[in-house]
Amino acid sequence: MKPLRKIIFPAAGLGTRFLPATKASPKEMLTIVDKPLIQYGVEEAIAAGMGEIIMVTGRGKRAIEDHFDISAELEANLKSAGKSALYKEVSRVARMAEVIYLRQKEALGLGHAVLCARHWVSDEPFGVSLADELIIHEKPAMQQLREVYDQTGCSVIGLIQVPASEVSKYGIVDYTTEEGGLLRLTDMVEKPGMDEAPSDMAMVGRYIFTPRLMQLLKAVQPGKGGEIQLTDAIAVLAKEEPVYGVLLEGQRFDAGNPEGFLLANAVIGLQHAEYGESLRKSLQEYL
Template identity: 50%
Template sequence: MKSVKKAIIPAAGLGTRFLPATKAMPKEMLPIVDKPTIQYIVEEAIHSGIEDIIIVTGKGKRAIEDHFDHAFELEKNLYDTGKLDLLEKVQQSSNMVDIHYIRQKEPLGLGHAVWCARKFIGDEPFAVLLGDDIVESETPCIKQLMNVYEKTGASVIGVQPVPLEESHRYGMIDPMAQNGGLYEIKNLVEKPKRGQAPSNLAIMGRYILTPEIFSYLEKQERGAGGEIQLTDAIQKLSKTQKVFGYCFEGKRYDVGEKLGFILTTIEFALKNEELREPILEKLKQLIKQEERMV
């Protein structure tokens, strides 16, 4: 059985939830404090033992490539002015791992974005990490799924329970059998209508997939939102080989919509020693102002 050494990070979405900020800036480059969102995702893959990453980009996403490349003028200026701590941070993003790029020429959905990377993956199992979720955990989230794959030899999807009233926002699994936090999947539904979710277990943007998925993606018709959905292709894959859902350990931060992004930024900022006290003081002032207005 081949080990998981490659990862796909889809980053071709239009980022419409963050307009107008994402009109000229990829949503993946929006910073959580002082680090772009996509860097958290790349770091998770690296810490999990991934050796090669392919980022699927789209039009107007050149800033992602620039971020993970060397910036010689900036680096020289930081060196000449003795700002070595900043130089180290800047160089960190360009010295991480081998990162490759391919462009999704049409915004046809997540399933199509994964399919675009098929030649890079070949006949190996691979990881998929979406940028809408940041997971903080002792063992990196995708590594937890890799560990399950090594035991089962089957595709594994990261899941966590969500309130049923929010199930229409996610792909949901219908579990057939459970062993601890591991579920054998009977069915998957992408963004079910309210009240029609098969369970409260939502797909959370982390996957280990076998290469057979590409044959289903190639023939997959458009589904929810008029896009080629990865969930629909995995549903078909589950009819020919086992697919598991794993309830991973760790705290998930939803940075794919504005409220979650703002709350994540505040929480991460409060973990910063320089920022914590001034932020807490400012928040107290704002709360008092709101109370007086009420």
Template identity: 50%
Template structure:
């Protein structure tokens, strides 16, 4: 059995659509209540059985390495002061059974190029690709759902959701036929088509479980606009060699690359946070009369 134990986190691109990345604050370090986006993504991967986190970073992403580095001094001080709760929180950032690896993408040349940068670390293993901008809230975690599909069919799996027709220009849109409930067999995939040209109403979100053959197709790609290599194009090419499935996941997606998606995620996660949920709920309730239209 091919176990999925590796995940690639492409974090070398530019900032969100509303806040550019800087050395001090790369987009993946934007907090949702009290944890950065990248922490939510890694926790989802850990819950799915992933033990090797591969970060494809750039010059502005040192903060991510620092975040997952072991804080010897802080842990020693908390332990000496008997702050067990805080000590447990610090150690939970990267559990001891999880390893983090980093590879630099010298230029932001597309998602496909970022994934290709991780080839030597991935090797001949199946692996996940996780885009931290897409905060997915599912029970069980969405990546766990997708790996279960991979384990059953032993084929690459793309996470998809139903989108409005006018949103097609923001997604890779799948073509294919339904195979089982929530599972589609791909015959094609189109990157950001116009609504009239979209082959379906299912768009790919930031979760993939891929077999290593994808690297062969990434290496064979010709750069497109801006010299970029698109993962979508490599998946389209992969279809000539093997079956690829799309899975309509169970859960809610927050597009934290947009202002509205980021704000929605902050509100939703604050309302369930044990320390602030009650006070925050009261605050929102006090604002409701002013918000009535």
């Protein structure tokens, strides 16, 4: 197997659910306690051994590039002011990974965003991570997938169980259970109705793919909403070669909507080593 080093972050969306906050600032740069959403995703990928980061962005996303770039003036000011902890953190973030930036010039769907990175991926396996799906666990979500990839050499998709009333919000998979407990995916449907859903297992924004997925994306016809659906290409892939699913462990927050974003800040804030205890005491005064 070729080494798994690269991961794609689709980050071209407009973030309309967070307007007006995202009018001039990317959704991916909204902070959960003390760091932006996109940084959580990048750190998770690096922890899983995927240090070549491919950001697929659009207009108005320059702040993402600046965040992972070296700011010599800021670092010099922090150092001269004796703020060594802040200096080390700012310097670490700027140097944590090799980041490539690509433009998705038209909003043609998640599958199209992934396809934009085809020349940089070439014939290597690769990951895909949706940063607004925030998953917190001692073992990072991408590492949970990577362990199955390293075992099988096949594509792996992160899954969660969802209530029947929510299947229409997700790509839902059909699967069989192989010896050893591996979940082999046999089909998937993008945002089905309750009566059409093949299971209660939903794809949740963490993927590892063999190079074949890129080839299939080129042939995918626009699906729901006139977009190129990643789910459609995965469904074809699962008929050609094994695709496995991993039921992810950890605290999961849908930080792509305001309620999930607020919940993530509250829960992670209360767990924070520096702010948690004082935040808990302060909240008791308001509740």
